[in-house]
Every structure is written in structure tokens, then in C-alpha cells.
Amino acid sequence: MTPQQLIRFQKIIDVKEWRENPLHESVEKKLFNLMNKLNENEVNLVLELLNNFTWIGNNQYDKKILDIFRKIDSSIISSATKFYFFPVVKPWDSYKLKSGLSLIYPVVGIINYIEELDHIEKGSNCIITNYKTLSKLKLKDTEYLILVDDFIGSGKTFKSCIEQIESYSIPLEKIILISIAIQNEGLEIITNKKIKTYYSHIERKGITDFYYADEQTKRKSLMKLIERKLKFNSKFSLGYEESEALLSLIKTPNNTFPIFWHEYYDHNLVKKAPFPRY
Structure with a gap:
């Protein structure tokens, strides 16, 4: 994650007032660790989605x-x-x-x-x-x-x-x-x-309802590359039934993009997602 992306990340957290949630430190740390596994373009996509993400604690x-x-x-x-x-x-x-x-x-x-x-x-x-x-x-x-x-x-x-x-x-x-x-x-x-x-x-759907034509196709393809990179279960690609949801509740629905709730591996260690389902 570049310094500019880190600033964007912190601004998103500030604007959404997530620090009022007692679980914010865990979520912020896991998001930071996750994005450090991604390249610059992939991080940009995650940040775009976070801008429209709803976290109801x-x-x-x-x-x-x-x-x-x-x-x-x-x-x-x-x-x-x-x-x-x-x-x-x-x-x-x-x-x-x-x-x-x-x-x-x-x-x-x-x-x-x-x-x-x-x-x-x-x-x-x-x-x-x-x-x-x-x-x-x-x-x-x-x-x-x-x-x-x-x-x-x-x-x-x-x-x-x-x-x-x-x-x-x-x-x-x-x-x-x-x-x-x-x-x-x-x-x-x-x-x-x-x-x-x-x-x-x-x-709204996180990609389909915000982007059109080539911009939509490009983002969906990039997200699917991220999913394969992190070895997510393919049946949840773009969220269950391709719902493309950007939402976390007490239990994050599997309709949400799996990058936000699906566990992944880091040096053979299982890592929990920022907004886990379990």
C-alpha cells in the first residue's frame, strides 16, 4: 500500500466514523494487513469499494x-x-x-x-x-x-x-x-x-450499480483475480449469487464481496478477514 493509499484508507475510516465502533481496531488492522498482500491496482479497487461499504455493528x-x-x-x-x-x-x-x-x-x-x-x-x-x-x-x-x-x-x-x-x-x-x-x-x-x-x-451492487461498460468489466475481472489469488471458494465469487453486496452486520452476509469476510492464507497461516462471518 502506497503512502497515498494509506491516507485514502484513513480518510475513509474518518468519514465513516468507524472509530466509534468498539471493534474498529480489529477491523482496521485486518484491512491494513489484507491490502498489504495486494498490488497497487488491487488496493485501489478495495478502497473504491470501502467508500460505499456499510458497517452496522x-x-x-x-x-x-x-x-x-x-x-x-x-x-x-x-x-x-x-x-x-x-x-x-x-x-x-x-x-x-x-x-x-x-x-x-x-x-x-x-x-x-x-x-x-x-x-x-x-x-x-x-x-x-x-x-x-x-x-x-x-x-x-x-x-x-x-x-x-x-x-x-x-x-x-x-x-x-x-x-x-x-x-x-x-x-x-x-x-x-x-x-x-x-x-x-x-x-x-x-x-x-x-x-x-x-x-x-x-x-446497491458494489460494481454493477456504480460502473458501466469497460469500467465495470475491468473491475469485475480484477476482483476475480484477487479472489483466485487469495484462494476464496469460487461459489462466493463477487458475493453469493454475485450479489456484490457491500455490507457487514453482526454476521457479515455471504452476499458481500468475499474479500471482506472470507478467510485467506498468509505464509501458510490462516488469516481472518476484516469482517468475518463466524
């Missing part, structure tokens, strides 16, 4: 969740008597329900601080933990099913989840989707289903 979740629930249409809030909660998970990935539920329990706890929701039943007894129980759900006119996810990428997981829910004859107008962040591609699928959706951030 654990210390920001409470506010994000409170803000999202306060966006829900007032007519829904005033008429609702009960909220049920279920994670966005593919029906055949039922083993992932546990990780989805790990987000729902804090959500339910946090929204109990919103006085406008005090009249709505929403305790832990309203959390649905499996598709079998969900299939038996019969919503009354004043009850809603809230689907919860921290990130919607390509929208394919959401699509399979909502299609399964539709097979249970649960009315779509009784469903609300809550997500910390959503990519444009996923939002389009959700919009087509006319699901009421509330989120904190809308995310």
Missing part, C-alpha cells in the same frame, strides 16, 4: 430496529392487536431457523420499549419456531405475521419463504417484512408480491 442494532418499527403504517399500529414473528428462511433450510430466531428474540425485546405498540400482544409466545407451526396459523383481522431478516440480498430466500407461506393460505396483506438492509434486486421481488416492507438501508 451490534452497538447500532437497537436504534435501527426501533427506527424500522416506527415506520410501520399508523393505521396498522392503531388497529393491530397481535404480532406473530417468523424468520426469513428457506423451507428446506429448517436447520437455519435457529440462527434466524437469534435475531427475532432481541427484536421482540427491543420493540417492547415502543409505547405506541404497548396495546399489541408481541411476547415470546408470539414467536413461531418452525414451518409446521406456521402452517397452522390462522390470523384474525387484527393480527399480523412479521417476517424478520437482517439482510435481503438477491431475494431468492425470501421468495421461497413467502411461496411456502402462501401455500398455507396466509393472506399476503397480513404479512409485514422487517429487514435491517435490502438490496435493490431483492426489493423488486418483494414489491412484486406487494408485501408491506420496512427497512433501514437500501443497498
Whole structure:
């Protein structure tokens, strides 16, 4: 990394106010070590992507969740008597329900601080933990099913989840989707289903949505060279489903460019990425 690139790197951190996150020293050090393995052109690409990178740490979740629930249409809030909660998970990935539920329990706890929701039943007894129980759900006119996810990428997981829910004859107008962040591609699928959706951030593809023609092709090719150089799993090239996400949450989604979350080797030693998934 050249002195000029180091200055750019420090400026990005300053502008994004990442030093307010208690984990910033670890992230900054790992980013520095990673870029020291790359050539000048490769570092320039990483710095370009970092300019548009969103890091939402654990210390920001409470506010994000409170803000999202306060966006829900007032007519829904005033008429609702009960909220049920279920994670966005593919029906055949039922083993992932546990990780989805790990987000729902804090959500339910946090929204109990919103006085406008005090009249709505929403305790832990309203959390649905499996598709079998969900299939038996019969919503009354004043009850809603809230689907919860921290990130919607390509929208394919959401699509399979909502299609399964539709097979249970649960009315779509009784469903609300809550997500910390959503990519444009996923939002389009959700919009087509006319699901009421509330989120904190809308995310764009890191290369495709910012560059065109030769500039786009050049950057994608360079990123794939970096991925091969660092020996990343090829199925995550440009992010899972080529999502090109630039986002880290409590757990970085695999839709994000793997250079930010995939472990790599340095002199036969495994090195953790700046924003690890595990």
C-alpha cells in the first residue's frame, strides 16, 4: 500500500466514523494487513469499494430496529392487536431457523420499549419456531405475521419463504417484512408480491450499480483475480449469487464481496478477514 493509499484508507475510516465502533481496531488492522498482500491496482479497487461499504455493528442494532418499527403504517399500529414473528428462511433450510430466531428474540425485546405498540400482544409466545407451526396459523383481522431478516440480498430466500407461506393460505396483506438492509434486486421481488416492507438501508451492487461498460468489466475481472489469488471458494465469487453486496452486520452476509469476510492464507497461516462471518 502506497503512502497515498494509506491516507485514502484513513480518510475513509474518518468519514465513516468507524472509530466509534468498539471493534474498529480489529477491523482496521485486518484491512491494513489484507491490502498489504495486494498490488497497487488491487488496493485501489478495495478502497473504491470501502467508500460505499456499510458497517452496522451490534452497538447500532437497537436504534435501527426501533427506527424500522416506527415506520410501520399508523393505521396498522392503531388497529393491530397481535404480532406473530417468523424468520426469513428457506423451507428446506429448517436447520437455519435457529440462527434466524437469534435475531427475532432481541427484536421482540427491543420493540417492547415502543409505547405506541404497548396495546399489541408481541411476547415470546408470539414467536413461531418452525414451518409446521406456521402452517397452522390462522390470523384474525387484527393480527399480523412479521417476517424478520437482517439482510435481503438477491431475494431468492425470501421468495421461497413467502411461496411456502402462501401455500398455507396466509393472506399476503397480513404479512409485514422487517429487514435491517435490502438490496435493490431483492426489493423488486418483494414489491412484486406487494408485501408491506420496512427497512433501514437500501443497498446497491458494489460494481454493477456504480460502473458501466469497460469500467465495470475491468473491475469485475480484477476482483476475480484477487479472489483466485487469495484462494476464496469460487461459489462466493463477487458475493453469493454475485450479489456484490457491500455490507457487514453482526454476521457479515455471504452476499458481500468475499474479500471482506472470507478467510485467506498468509505464509501458510490462516488469516481472518476484516469482517468475518463466524
